[in-house]
Amino acid sequence: MGSKPDKPTSSSPTDRLSQVTNHINPPNTPRKRRQKSDSALPADYSDILAQISTLQNLAANPDPNHVGYxxxxxxxxxxxxxxxxxxxxPGTFYEVGSVAGTVEWKRLAGIKEEPVAFTPSNNVQGFGALRGRKVVFTADDFSIRAGHADGALVEKTIYMEKMAIELRLPIVKLVDGSSGGGSVTTIRTQGYSYIPPLPSFSQVAKQLELGIPNLGAVLGPAIGLGAARVVSCHFSVMAGDIGSLFNAGPKKASRLTDLGGPGMHCTNGTIDNLAADEEGCFEQLRTVLSYLPNHGLALPPVIKSQDPVERSCGSLRTIIPRKRTRMYNPRTIIETVVDAGSWFEIGALWGTTAITGLARLDGRPVGIISLNCEVNAGALDALGSQKLTRHLKFLDTFNIPLVQFVDVPGYAIGTVAERSATMRHGVALGTTYFSTTMPVFSVITRRVYGVAGGLMLDCRDPRMRIAWPSGEWGSLPLEGGIDVGHAAELRKIEKEKGKEARELRYKELDEEYRRLMNPVRSANAFAAEEIVDPALTRRITSAWVKHVYEELLPIRLMDRANGKIKPVFY
Known part of the structure; x- marks a missing residue:
C-alpha cells in the first residue's frame, strides 16, 4: 500500500520571515508565576550565613557548667x-576552620535545618599579629577531650602547617594537651586500632629547613604529640605555674617521680625558657619573634636604636679582676655592650656554664654567646656544649651574626664530666662551629685555652676578633701546666732539696711564664691581631655588625637561595 502524502507546508518568503521573527522576539504572553513554597531559600544565602554565625557564637561562648571548661x-x-x-x-585574630566540629542539627520544613548544639574542634587555628608581625598559629583546647584527636583536628593542623610554608609566615603553637595525639577511645569509635601516623611532621621538618620561625609555649600538660610539637620548635617556653611535659599520658607517667614540670624540662634543655605564667609566655614569644625574619631568605628585622653607637663603656676596663682566681658577672659585659634593654637570654636555667641569647647592636639583631666563669670556672661541660651547639644552629638558620665573649679555660674534667660524655658533646660543638656559616666576631675577655678555646676562635678564616688587655691564652692553663711540663724537674728538686725548694722553683717558673704571657708579646708576634681598650668594644662590634648587614648578609641570602648554604637546625 502506498503511504499518505505529507501535509504541505508553507514555503513563501513571508511565512519564513515570520517564523524567524517569532524566534527572535517571542510574543509577549504573560507567564504564570510559580507558587512560593514554604521551603523556598533566600536569594542572599542568609540562611547559610545564619547557621555559620550561630555555630561561631556557640564556639565563642562556652557553657560555663561544661565539665571541661x-x-x-x-x-x-x-x-x-x-x-x-x-x-x-587587638583586632588581628582571624580564625580558619571556625565551624569545624560536631553539630547537632534540628530538622525544619523541607530541606531547612538549624544547629542546636555544637562541639567545636578542640584546636583553634588561624592568623594573628604579634607587634604588627603576621603569623599563623595553632592553639589547643584542653577543655574538649583534653586536646586529643577528633575528626577535624588533624586536617586543620596540617593545613596551617602548610600555610606557614606556602605564605612564608612564622608559626606559633600554644600547646595544652596532646595537640591531636591519639586516644584509646578512638579504637571504639572507628572499630579498629591503627599504626600511629604522623602526617604533620613532614611539614614541621620543612619549616625548620626553610627557616620559618617555629615558636611554642607549654600552657598545660604537653603530652605525646603535643610534647613533640613544642620541643621541635626553634624556641619554646613553659608557664611555670601550669606547664608540664610528658612523653606519655600523666596517668602512665605518674608511676614515676620528678617528671614533667619546669624543674625538669627547663633545666635539661628540653624547653628553652621558663616564664612565671601564661602572660609571661606570650611576652617571650613576642620578644623572640622581634629578632627573627619571616623565613630563611630574609634579613632579620632592623629597628632604629636610641642607644648611641659611640657610647663609651668605661666600666668594662675594671670588670675583669687582676687577681685571676676572682670571678666576675659576664652578663654585665653583655648588657653593657649591646643596645640598652635589648638583651634576651635563651636557656638561662640549663647548660649554665654557657650563656646564650639575642640582642641588638645599633638596632640590628645579633646572637650572643659567652662563657660563664661563675659556674665551674667557665669550663665547658656536656650540657654547656649542647646549649652552644643549639644556639649556633639557631643563628645559622635565621641569618643572625654572632658576637661572642670568650673566657674559656677548656673542657670540664673529672668523673662527672667523663660520665656525661663531655668530649663527645664538645666535638659536636666543634663541628657545628665549623659547619655553620653565619659571620662570627669574637671578643677575648680573659682566658682561651685548649681545644675548647681553639674551636671557638678558629672557626672562621680570616678570624674577626679583638682581645682585651686581660686576655691570657695557651694550650692549657698554667695551673697544672707547670706541674705537667716540669714534672721531672720538680720531683728531683723535692727529692734532693725538699718541698720548700720545690715550691720556690715552682714560683720562679710561674713568674717567668706569666711575664712571657703578657698579651702585648702575642700582639708583637701577631698571634693576637689587636688588643683594644674594653671601653671601645661597643663601637667596634657595632661597626662590624653594620658592615655584615649591609654587605655580607645580602650575599648570604643569594647563596642560600641558590642552594650553596643549607642550614640545619635539628
Whole structure:
C-alpha cells in the first residue's frame, strides 16, 4: 500500500520571515508565576550565613557548667580563646576552620535545618599579629577531650602547617594537651586500632629547613604529640605555674617521680625558657619573634636604636679582676655592650656554664654567646656544649651574626664530666662551629685555652676578633701546666732539696711564664691581631655588625637561595 502524502507546508518568503521573527522576539504572553513554597531559600544565602554565625557564637561562648571548661578554669588556666585574644594584637585574630566540629542539627520544613548544639574542634587555628608581625598559629583546647584527636583536628593542623610554608609566615603553637595525639577511645569509635601516623611532621621538618620561625609555649600538660610539637620548635617556653611535659599520658607517667614540670624540662634543655605564667609566655614569644625574619631568605628585622653607637663603656676596663682566681658577672659585659634593654637570654636555667641569647647592636639583631666563669670556672661541660651547639644552629638558620665573649679555660674534667660524655658533646660543638656559616666576631675577655678555646676562635678564616688587655691564652692553663711540663724537674728538686725548694722553683717558673704571657708579646708576634681598650668594644662590634648587614648578609641570602648554604637546625 502506498503511504499518505505529507501535509504541505508553507514555503513563501513571508511565512519564513515570520517564523524567524517569532524566534527572535517571542510574543509577549504573560507567564504564570510559580507558587512560593514554604521551603523556598533566600536569594542572599542568609540562611547559610545564619547557621555559620550561630555555630561561631556557640564556639565563642562556652557553657560555663561544661565539665571541661570548668576544669580548665579551676586549674587556673586561660580558656583557649582567651589565650588567643591576649596573645595577639587587638583586632588581628582571624580564625580558619571556625565551624569545624560536631553539630547537632534540628530538622525544619523541607530541606531547612538549624544547629542546636555544637562541639567545636578542640584546636583553634588561624592568623594573628604579634607587634604588627603576621603569623599563623595553632592553639589547643584542653577543655574538649583534653586536646586529643577528633575528626577535624588533624586536617586543620596540617593545613596551617602548610600555610606557614606556602605564605612564608612564622608559626606559633600554644600547646595544652596532646595537640591531636591519639586516644584509646578512638579504637571504639572507628572499630579498629591503627599504626600511629604522623602526617604533620613532614611539614614541621620543612619549616625548620626553610627557616620559618617555629615558636611554642607549654600552657598545660604537653603530652605525646603535643610534647613533640613544642620541643621541635626553634624556641619554646613553659608557664611555670601550669606547664608540664610528658612523653606519655600523666596517668602512665605518674608511676614515676620528678617528671614533667619546669624543674625538669627547663633545666635539661628540653624547653628553652621558663616564664612565671601564661602572660609571661606570650611576652617571650613576642620578644623572640622581634629578632627573627619571616623565613630563611630574609634579613632579620632592623629597628632604629636610641642607644648611641659611640657610647663609651668605661666600666668594662675594671670588670675583669687582676687577681685571676676572682670571678666576675659576664652578663654585665653583655648588657653593657649591646643596645640598652635589648638583651634576651635563651636557656638561662640549663647548660649554665654557657650563656646564650639575642640582642641588638645599633638596632640590628645579633646572637650572643659567652662563657660563664661563675659556674665551674667557665669550663665547658656536656650540657654547656649542647646549649652552644643549639644556639649556633639557631643563628645559622635565621641569618643572625654572632658576637661572642670568650673566657674559656677548656673542657670540664673529672668523673662527672667523663660520665656525661663531655668530649663527645664538645666535638659536636666543634663541628657545628665549623659547619655553620653565619659571620662570627669574637671578643677575648680573659682566658682561651685548649681545644675548647681553639674551636671557638678558629672557626672562621680570616678570624674577626679583638682581645682585651686581660686576655691570657695557651694550650692549657698554667695551673697544672707547670706541674705537667716540669714534672721531672720538680720531683728531683723535692727529692734532693725538699718541698720548700720545690715550691720556690715552682714560683720562679710561674713568674717567668706569666711575664712571657703578657698579651702585648702575642700582639708583637701577631698571634693576637689587636688588643683594644674594653671601653671601645661597643663601637667596634657595632661597626662590624653594620658592615655584615649591609654587605655580607645580602650575599648570604643569594647563596642560600641558590642552594650553596643549607642550614640545619635539628
Amino acid at each position: 570548668a576544669r580548665q578554669k579551676a586549674a587556673g588556666k586561660l580558656w583557649v580563646r582567651e589565650r588567643v585574644n591576649r596573645l595577639f594584637d
